[in-house]
Amino acid sequence: MGTLTGITDGPADNEDWDLATPFLECLVRLIRAQDTHGAWEGKSDADLLADFILTKEQRREIPIIGDPDPDVLWRLQNFYSCVGLVIEERTGLLASPIMTISHEGFGRALFTTGRLVVLWKTLRDVHRFGFETLGKLSESGTKMVEDAIAVIETYPDMARA
Amino acid sequence: MGTLTGITDGPADNEDWDLATPFLECLVRLIRAQDTHGAWEGKSDADLLADFILTKEQRREIPIIGDPDPDVLWRLQNFYSCVGLVIEERTGLLASPIMTISHEGFGRALFTTGRLVVLWKTLRDVHRFGFETLGKLSESGTKMVEDAIAVIETYPDMARA
Numbered sequence: 001m002g003t004l005t006g007i008t009d010g011p012a013d014n015e016d017w018d019l020a021t022p023f024l025e026c027l028v029r030l031i032r033a034q035d036t037h038g039a040w041e042g043k044s045d046a047d048l049l050a051d052f053i054l055t056k057e058q059r060r061e062i063p064i065i066g067d068p069d070p071d072v073l074w075r076l077q078n079f080y081s082c083v084g085l086v087i088e089e090r091t092g093l094l095a096s097p098i099m100t101i102s103h104e105g106f107g108r109a110l111f112t113t114g115r116l117v118v119l120w121k122t123l124r125d126v127h128r129f130g131f132e133t134l135g136k137l138s139e140s141g142t143k144m145v146e147d148a149i150a151v152i153e154t155y156p157d158m159a160r161a
Numbered sequence: 162m163g164t165l166t167g168i169t170d171g172p173a174d175n176e177d178w179d180l181a182t183p184f185l186e187c188l189v190r191l192i193r194a195q196d197t198h199g200a201w202e203g204k205s206d207a208d209l210l211a212d213f214i215l216t217k218e219q220r221r222e223i224p225i226i227g228d229p230d231p232d233v234l235w236r237l238q239n240f241y242s243c244v245g246l247v248i249e250e251r252t253g254l255l256a257s258p259i260m261t262i263s264h265e266g267f268g269r270a271l272f273t274t275g276r277l278v279v280l281w282k283t284l285r286d287v288h289r290f291g292f293e294t295l296g297k298l299s300e301s302g303t304k305m306v307e308d309a310i311a312v313i314e315t316y317p318d319m320a321r322a
Contacts, residue, residue, distance in 0.1 A: 098259055098271055110259055112271065115278045115316065155276065158319055 023141040024049065024134065026089070027082045051075060052137050054130030064127045067103045076101075076129045079141065080109050080121075086145045087111070087118070091152055093159055095119075101126055111148060115161040118148040184302040185210065185295065187250070188243045212236060213298050215291030228264045229288045237262075237290045240302065241270050247306045248272070248279070252313055254320055256280075262287055272309060276322040279309040 028045045035041070040048060052075055054062075080097045087095040093113040101107035105126040111119040121144070131137035152159045189206045196202070201209060213236055215223075241258045248256040254274040262268035266287040272280040282305070292298035313320045 098261055098269060100259055100261060108259060110271065110273065112273070112278045112281075115312070115319070117273045117276045117278060120273075151276070155319065158276070158316065161316075 021138045021142060022089070023082065023086055023145065024138045026086050027078065027137075027141070030078055030082050030085065046134075049134055049137070052079070052131055053134060054128065055132060059128045059130060062128045064105055064125055068101070068105050068127045068129075072127060072129050073101065076123075076126060079129075079137075083119070083141055083144045083148070084111060086141070087113075087148050087152075090145065090149055091159075093152060095148060099123075113152065113159045116152065116155050116158040118151045118159070119144055182299045182303060183250070184243065184247055184306065185299045187247050188239065188298075188302070191239055191243050191246065207295075210295055210298070213240070213292055214295060215289065216293060220289045220291060223289045225266055225286055225288045229262070229266050229290075233288060233290050234262065237284075237287060240290075240298075244280070244302055244305045244309070245272060247302070248274075248309050248313075251306065251310055252320075254313060256309060260284075274313065274320045277313065277316050277319040279312045279320070280305055 024045075028048055031048050032040065051071070077099070080099060084095040084097045087093070091113075095111045095113050095118055097109060097111050099107060099109045101123060105124070107123040107126065109119075109121045109123060110117065131140060185206075189209055192209050193201065212232070238260070241260060245256040245258045248254070252274075256272045256274050256279055258270060258272050260268060260270045262284060266285070268284040268287065270280075270282045270284060271278065292301060
């Protein structure tokens with residue numbers, strides 16, 4: 001714990017202060033890997049993750065009419081890619097995510113390894129994708145990873161088929 | 162055989178004349194189900210399927226630059242939906258297709274039932290999606306169905322998990 005910059009300095013920065021979870025560390029790495037021009041070099045990890053955070057009031061203000069914002073789709077894609085990466089880190093098995101999202105903000109996300117469906121999620125209100133706190137972002141991603149690993153452990157042969 | 166209109170009348174209509182396969186019949190039903198305004202009522206089944214046919218020369222003439230044509234994407238979607246429907250007809254198991262296609266014409270199609278991945282296809286050159294003959298269209302769809310059923314029969318419990 002404590003290797004993420006800027007978010008473990010104290011409660012003043014964020015209401016969660018034990019945030020250097022493997023999931024968030026992976027998400028930060030994934031985002032930084034896309035910073036091909038170094039535009040975010042001066043940003044702390046907490047800054048990079050800040051866009052994933054929406055308060056209830058902020059959520060409510062986002063209209064669900066019209067196409068979801070490309071930035072929201074980018075974050076959603078990164079979130080699910082990160083779930084796949086952490087599954088891979090923990091099991092050594094490649095968990096490929098496949099997602100479909102309609103322009104109305106509904107869709108599905110599905111993870112498979114070998115012949116096994118390890119995880120699927122129905123996506124709703126994609127326009128308002130976000131989490132109340134970094135802790136909840138981490139919890140949500142980590143729970144998906146744990147669920148997927150439990151399925152892989154239940155059907156180990158299928159996951160390698 | 163022989164219940165499709167317009168394509169079993171003789172070799173003059175098409176080089177294949179034994180085309181009323183379950184796959185093509187399903188595809189025609191699926192297309193007609195989307196004819197909510199009756200615009201295609203006067204069309205024969207062969208006419209409805211004609212757009213799926215591309216000769217080698219026609220394929221080559223289609224540029225693979227720019228977004229794939231929406232009509233091509235509609236046909237691709239119907240083709241894979243039909244594969245899913247015929248799997249369901251034959252096994253009683255719902256095979257949900259999930260597809261992603263980039264604007265460059267690459268993508269994946271994946272079918273799952275229960276916890277089982279029954280079929281996946283890498284999609285390439287989606288711009289040029291089509292078949293040389295109705296026979297090849299039918300063969301290609303039927304082969305996917307057969308492959309999927311073989312997988313379901315190998316792992317019957319997973320398909321129902």
